[in-house]
Amino acid sequence: MGYSKNQVKFDKTCLLSKQELQVMDYIMSAPGKAILHGEHAVVHGKVALAVSLNLRTYLRLKATTTGKVCINLPNIDTFFCWDLSELKQFISSSHGNKEEVTRLNHQLVNRLREFIGVTNGNLDTSTMATLAFLYIYLSLFGSGELPSLMVSVWSELPTGAGLGSSAAYTVCLAAALLCASGAIPSPLKEWDHIARWCQEDLELINSWAFQGEIIIHGNPSGVDNAVGTWGGMLRFLAGKIIPLSRVPLLRILLTNTKIPRSTKVLVARVKDKINKFPSIMTPVLESVDAISCTCEKVLSEMTCEPITGEHYNILEELIDINQHHLNVMGVGHPALDTLCRVTLARGLHSKLTGAGGGGCGITLLRPETNSLIIQSTVQDLRDCGFDCWETSIGGPGVQQHTPVSVKKEVLEILNQ
Ligand SMILES: Nc1ncnc2c1ncn2[C@@H]1O[C@H](COP(=O)(O)OP(=O)(O)O)[C@@H](O)[C@H]1O
Ligand SMILES: C[C@@](O)(CCOP(=O)(O)O)CC(=O)O
Numbered sequence: 001m002g003y004s005k006n007q008v009k010f011d012k013t014c015l016l017s018k019q020e021l022q023v024m025d026y027i028m029s030a031p032g033k034a035i036l037h038g039e040h041a042v043v044h045g046k047v048a049l050a051v052s053l054n055l056r057t058y059l060r061l062k063a064t065t066t067g068k069v070c071i072n073l074p075n076i077d078t079f080f081c082w083d084l085s086e087l088k089q090f091i092s093s094s095h096g097n098k099e100e101v102t103r104l105n106h107q108l109v110n111r112l113r114e115f116i117g118v119t120n121g122n123l124d125t126s127t128m129a130t131l132a133f134l135y136i137y138l139s140l141f142g143s144g145e146l147p148s149l150m151v152s153v154w155s156e157l158p159t160g161a162g163l164g165s166s167a168a169y170t171v172c173l174a175a176a177l178l179c180a181s182g183a184i185p186s187p188l189k190e191w192d193h194i195a196r197w198c199q200e201d202l203e204l205i206n207s208w209a210f211q212g213e214i215i216i217h218g219n220p221s222g223v224d225n226a227v228g229t230w231g232g233m234l235r236f237l238a239g240k241i242i243p244l245s246r247v248p249l250l251r252i253l254l255t256n257t258k259i260p261r262s263t264k265v266l267v268a269r270v271k272d273k274i275n276k277f278p279s280i281m282t283p284v285l286e287s288v289d290a291i292s293c294t295c296e297k298v299l300s301e302m303t304c305e306p307i308t309g310e311h312y313n314i315l316e317e318l319i320d321i322n323q324h325h326l327n328v329m330g331v332g333h334p335a336l337d338t339l340c341r342v343t344l345a346r347g348l349h350s351k352l353t354g355a356g357g358g359g360c361g362i363t364l365l366r367p368e369t370n371s372l373i374i375q376s377t378v379q380d381l382r383d384c385g386f387d388c389w390e391t392s393i394g395g396p397g398v399q400q401h402t403p404v405s406v407k408k409e410v411l412e413i414l415n416q
């Protein structure tokens, strides 16, 4: 299967009736991701391999009768309410009669920036999350009546640490707001507690999530929202998404250096470097592309022949080479160097994951790596002040839940 497109198709003939709107109560979740290889290079048309994590973002959307639209984002201490009357000014300009949107409506983004009072270049967490929400909400409802809603989002993912929290957030927003607008159905049947959408609906969710990612990242590749939408392991190249169904079970240690950074700034930094030194940086990007392709080949061999130490030796070397390339691109950090050094002292290989500049790294665990080594490595990394845990990979993509299928603690936060 190969599907693509960060294009938005939206058929406005299926808006919900007033009665349906009033009983609306949706809970959605989407996973974070780890990029095995190809971060940054993927923004410049190279291959990336990415996999979903078991850490998820949860969203609850409820219809209200307050005449307001409210967002509650406890991870980033953000709570806003707007009177629908204030938002009416965006109705006509935000959504024309288009059934297909391929580009972000910059005019709407600029007007929204002014509306929420941000000065140019403001990159704070709260501003980005708010803009992404308002943009998708107004684009989907801006041609009809604006519904009164309460939207709460809470994530198990660290925010701004390279694990795709921005995409998990925008995928949840897109799924919930598309359902609320009637553009896609709720996939839950009476007897289900968790359900997913058909391929066509997932493509629509992915497309709108990508619009949100553009607001947060500036120039995203689309790999993160694709993993948040489809889950599993994906090969991503220039908007084309190939799910990798035959992959070996990989054990990965995730380390959060807790150094804050912004994907938008790092992506822009790499672009500047490529513009400044094209003949130097192009071969680096091509080498990263070859690393992703070699990794994909080795992973596929590991599923059809007995796994040997040599497979793992190659995977480890690819990790080391890519980490050097990412340093050359200017997205390393001394804390990430520490991570690589500390794990190598225990014979384990690490690289940054996501945008770098701090945030998280991944460490490959070999099947024979004994649990004492793993425990000591985790302790060493915690002694450096990092968070460190073994993760399980390949979680499902975006889902709708009934309340009973969501952990009690998560529900409590979403209900606050
Ligand atoms: N749980 C959340 N609630 C609200 N906004 C979020 C949440 N998670 C992520 N975001 C948004 O995504 C931004 C982080 O995105 P980014 O810099 O791409 O880092 P990441 O690697 O986590 O995707 C935050 O500044 C915020 O605007
Ligand atoms: C650096 C990049 O390749 C991945 C960014 O991931 P994250 O936002 O750091 O989780 C950017 C992109 O692909 O859009």
Ligand SMILES: [Mg+2]
Pocket: 164, 165, 166, 167, 217, 224, 263
């Ligand atoms: Mg992101």
